Amino acid sequence: MAEQQRADDSPDEFYIFIRTLSGKILTVRVSLDDSVRELKVKLNAQDSSLTPDRIRLIYRYSQLQDDLPLRHYGITPNCFLHLISRRELSRAEPALTTAGKLLLYKGGSSRSDAGDNPRLFQGPHRVPVRAVGRSWSTFQKPCPTWHEPVVPPTCRAHLPGRGIFQCSITGLSFEVKSAVTITYRYATWTRHLSEADQETWMPAGPLFRIEVQPGVVRAVHLPHFICLAEGVNTSLCSVAHFKSGKMTLERPTRLIAFSAVLENPSFSLLGVLWRRLRSTLNSLPMHSLVLIFQQLSAASTTLHLYLIPDDNSVKQAIEKQEMNWNSKLIPKPSPFNPLFFGCVYKVTSTNFVVIMPEAHLPFCYKSPKEQQLFVEIYIREMAEEIGLLMTDIRNGTVVWRASLRSGDISLPAPVSKTFSGAAFMKKHKTELCSRMRQLSTILLHLRDANVINSDEEEEVQGQDTSHRRSRVLLELAEKKGLEAQEQLYQILRMKDPYLIADLEKSS
Template sequence: METLMTKDEFLGPTGHVAIEVIDQEKSMYRVHFPTAGSYHWPNTDLHFVVRRPVTIEIEFCSWDPFLDMIDPEENLTVAGPLFDIKAEPGAVAAVYLPHFVSLQGEYVDISQFHVAHFKEEGMLLEEPARVEACYTVLENPSFSPMGVLLRIFPIARNFISINSIVMLYHHLRPNEINFHLYLIPNDCTIRKAIDDEEKESQFVQIRKPPPQAELYLGSRFTVSGSKKMEIMPQELELCYRSPRKTQVYSEISVGHLESNVRLQIKNKEDGTVVWEAFVRPGDLRPAAALDPPGLTGAPRTTHFVDQYRAQLVARVTSVDPILDRLLGKVLSEEQYEIIRAEATKQGQMRKLFSFSRSWDRACKDRLYQALMDIEPYIIKDLLGNRDSGGH
């Protein structure tokens, strides 16, 4: 039985909980929770609260076989990944199913979120106990293929913003570098399908921050670069495509990268830059990718976030999205509000580190990953200083 990498483990009350791969091709997994408590799978945002030790099986599914069960007149649209979950009845007190709809928009009505269950008798819709920023919560759930749907009335369809991500991959060739750039809803089943396909082609992911603005399904965007490069296509549409289908991406070709390159995604309608990132020569790696420091499980006397506490307090400015990543996984609602109440960014970071004194390594790993995703240049600069002997 194959075990996933450390970054794909559940985080629970006793630390990391390993996930077994039942069938890699079908994306079927098994996990045993050894005690009652709350367990979170960071790479998927699945979250379980269990009453007692229990073994749970999870399969990543596609909506395709079930879409015919949805009446078009219901105006229901896919709002998150679909999972087939199996667990002993009564053992799970709550399940948090991820969704990718931004709740900030004025046209989003949380009463229109539903969880679809697909059973032999057809589709059943369940009203969730509550809807949170990234989750739809079911209490005392029963399990079947299930996922989040949102009722969107036609007049508001183009005004629903979603949480989206950019996935960027590269492949080193003798005379050029090829990039694949994706703009997709933040759906773990789509992310995994892309990652699997890119790895098969020996492409390596370059992690960059997410888009800077709220994006809308159906909007069109242009892709451009700061130096001479071939881009095909130059236009992308933000849309939901089943993980079973090939995702649309822009292929970018450039010669040897001797200096930084800026990549941008702009809203086609008004030219607003919604995402940009520098690709540096140091970002490029061969297909045998390395795990980021602090997440490999290798023993260290001092964790990265402890070693560079002062520098992080002084330099991190994007505190809110970091707190959002940690809420419910590392930080409680009360701790979250206490940190947010601080008047300055430095004050917020100091307060965050005051809570980190009681964290285990897994919690610090989670903060490190949030910093890598949101403030990557600071982290890479600190890592560069460390590797060169600086302090």
């Protein structure tokens, strides 16, 4: 199905796939100018039970807004979106599925006692999360008690009562018995896992340092990137605890897609490990990501292509590094087959490009604090469309395919027309106030860069509309000077490249 080609009768239309929680897959022909609402209408034409007002669509862990075009979300041919309907949700257990990686189930530990009044909690540094229950009603005003920064990148979550809560940035989830404050941050496997243990155990997800009052957390969901759909031996999975420099292992209570669940946990340094077996080293399937960044200050078109496990800590480290290199992310789909640690994958193109230092990428896990492996793709003359492929060198199987179009690339402007961040913000202030999205993530990056402090972040989040929040942020950056405005501009180029490209074209 992933080999479905662009619609034959229109070069501007292509197919995408919609997966429901029940596993049903629908094929829909769309164009980038279709709104999310129009996509829902097309789904309703295929299945009358999918009423547009009663379904939600998820792509790359974000809920799609009805009034925005598909272009805004970087929708690509053959990509998968996830659909959640009220009918499916009422039957679903509160387990975290592919579509549910940004979901927060509030109110109870099972569907029988799920809350009837779910709320949307957003806050400072503050992890964007969603509340889902039997009702679709949400309150858009930020909750100042969900998540506040301590010392970056440490985060503190104030959970207001009994329920299951998930951080959509880290993937951590907590089922709690009552209101509680939880502090957590990423740690580094290579710092705590001895060389001898690294011979036996393989990291299968991020490592976290978690601090919480004892006895309040009923269960913790620790993210992992092992593909369970391939029938792997789950008995090889363990949860590692590190205390006083020593590692102890515990079998998870249960293993579900993307998470290992540990009931009645004790907290220290926690993370998911997978036992290495010589016979299965290259046959353990992994969820993976392909990240492509364009270096905006480089000559012609220079891209960095990464192949990594689906680990948010690694992804965020790469994004931060590329932002420092003045790069922008070019959204493309993930591999359509599970990949395998220890295997090598070859990157090729349908057009002439220069790939350095070589076209081969080994698939492995590297700590977020280590330099991640990537290949550099140099394109002297950008064609209308360039095809990129990734194949398994063991058998020549294509595991990933994407089209790089001229509209994806930011062409270098003549020096006389190059806008500084300050000039760009001033010229497009009105449009940015109405069109700027992902404000919580933008504030997170600004905090990490020490551009704003917690009081200033509270001031922005405390505004009653998205328009006012955007305006206060822009005015705050303007008061701080040229460097702050340049930093905000670069963050916007990274997190919403389509918006920035559209505004720059209007210049």
